[in-house]
Amino acid sequence: MSWLGDYEDPYEEYDESSVRERPNPKANRPRSKHRPEHDDAITGIVTAVDRGRYTLAVRVGEPDEAVVTAARARELRKQAIVAGDRVDVVGDTSGEEGSLARIVRIQPRSTVLRRSADDTDVVERVIVANADVLLMVVAAADPEPRPALVDRYLVAALDAGITPVMVVTKTDVADPAPFLAHFEGLDIEVWQSSLEDPPVEALRERLDGHTTVAVGHSGVGKSTLVNALVPGAMRAVGHVNPVTGRGRHTSSSTVSFKLGSGWIIDTPGVRSFGLGHVATANVLSGFPDLAAVAEDCPRGCSHLPGEEYCELTIAALEGRLGQRRVDSMQRLLGTLVAARQQRHEE
Numbered sequence: 001m002s003w004l005g006d007y008e009d010p011y012e013e014y015d016e017s018s019v020r021e022r023p024n025p026k027a028n029r030p031r032s033k034h035r036p037e038h039d040d041a042i043t044g045i046v047t048a049v050d051r052g053r054y055t056l057a058v059r060v061g062e063p064d065e066a067v068v069t070a071a072r073a074r075e076l077r078k079q080a081i082v083a084g085d086r087v088d089v090v091g092d093t094s095g096e097e098g099s100l101a102r103i104v105r106i107q108p109r110s111t112v113l114r115r116s117a118d119d120t121d122v123v124e125r126v127i128v129a130n131a132d133v134l135l136m137v138v139a140a141a142d143p144e145p146r147p148a149l150v151d152r153y154l155v156a157a158l159d160a161g162i163t164p165v166m167v168v169t170k171t172d173v174a175d176p177a178p179f180l181a182h183f184e185g186l187d188i189e190v191w192q193s194s195l196e197d198p199p200v201e202a203l204r205e206r207l208d209g210h211t212t213v214a215v216g217h218s219g220v221g222k223s224t225l226v227n228a229l230v231p232g233a234m235r236a237v238g239h240v241n242p243v244t245g246r247g248r249h250t251s252s253s254t255v256s257f258k259l260g261s262g263w264i265i266d267t268p269g270v271r272s273f274g275l276g277h278v279a280t281a282n283v284l285s286g287f288p289d290l291a292a293v294a295e296d297c298p299r300g301c302s303h304l305p306g307e308e309y310c311e312l313t314i315a316a317l318e319g320r321l322g323q324r325r326v327d328s329m330q331r332l333l334g335t336l337v338a339a340r341q342q343r344h345e346e
């Protein structure tokens, strides 16, 4: 089962190459007849996905750069194709109105950002491929920042080999210091942003050349930020519903925009960020400050509160680690262990 630690490549069972290696019942037929090599394929970058239709950028940076709509080849129907994917595409790649190209291959991914619906869910959703920066957008207030959600982003990012960068918005509404105190001891890049003074130029420079995926709870100001970074992005900016007091779920699909020589991929605001797919042994990777200390733990240490000789507990008692950091990690780890047990019992 993929969550037991074999999470590295959960696509393996769907992978085209494994299909190809199955014994061929009609062995005398050359394989190429079944699977033409599509020598004429060009590379497309998936910028948006909408019910079986993919928007691709092709010939990026060339004079005939185009935005193409594509469907996927039948043999790819079980594979997730997501924003950020590099794909091989054939057929009509002119991008002309009414044209439809065909995706025939997904190129190897450098990273995969995943989440599951909830912690008990083994079925993970691939959010974005090939991102190297995770832009975690959090509001200093309205909605209240949730350190536990950021912990989850960090686990997902660091587990996937993606660099996390935090932007705290609405610093004009509240002082972000109490929230940031939760992450004391963690070496992480933090930007502050307010309505009057969003660090647009500096962030643009920072993210240039990268593939950045932006995540954040609905209402934190992620669309406002993306719109500022990418003039013309026209992400819908939500307004709080005066009747229910709840923010409308405004940006409902994942879309990528060119940002300098890189990309920014805006995901819909999600309230939860399930980690059902992350092996519990990898939760510590989301807490690099603690992971270093936990190296001295006894073998097989669960790092949960009951562990008498856990270095994390000891270091917190001795003041070498912030108690709050250790509590955060143990809370998340405990949640995931419990979810896993529940799954076993089902």
Ligand SMILES: Nc1nc2c(ncn2[C@@H]2O[C@H](COP(=O)(O)OP(=O)(O)OP(=O)(O)O)[C@@H](O)[C@H]2O)c(=O)[nH]1
Pocket: 169, 170, 171, 172, 173, 193, 194, 195, 196, 216, 217, 218, 219, 220, 221, 222, 223, 224, 225, 236, 237, 238, 239, 240, 247, 248, 249, 250, 251, 268, 269
């Ligand atoms: N005071 C203040 N308000 C902000 C700031 N950034 C965004 N807002 C407001 O917060 C509200 C929500 O902003 P959005 O950009 O729609 O938030 P979002 O995170 O994209 O939300 P979804 O589209 O639901 O995912 C809007 O009314 C913005 O004008 C800020 O730095 N300060």
Ligand SMILES: [Zn+2]
Pocket: 294, 297, 298, 301, 302, 303, 304, 307, 309, 310, 311, 312
């Ligand atoms: Zn331990």
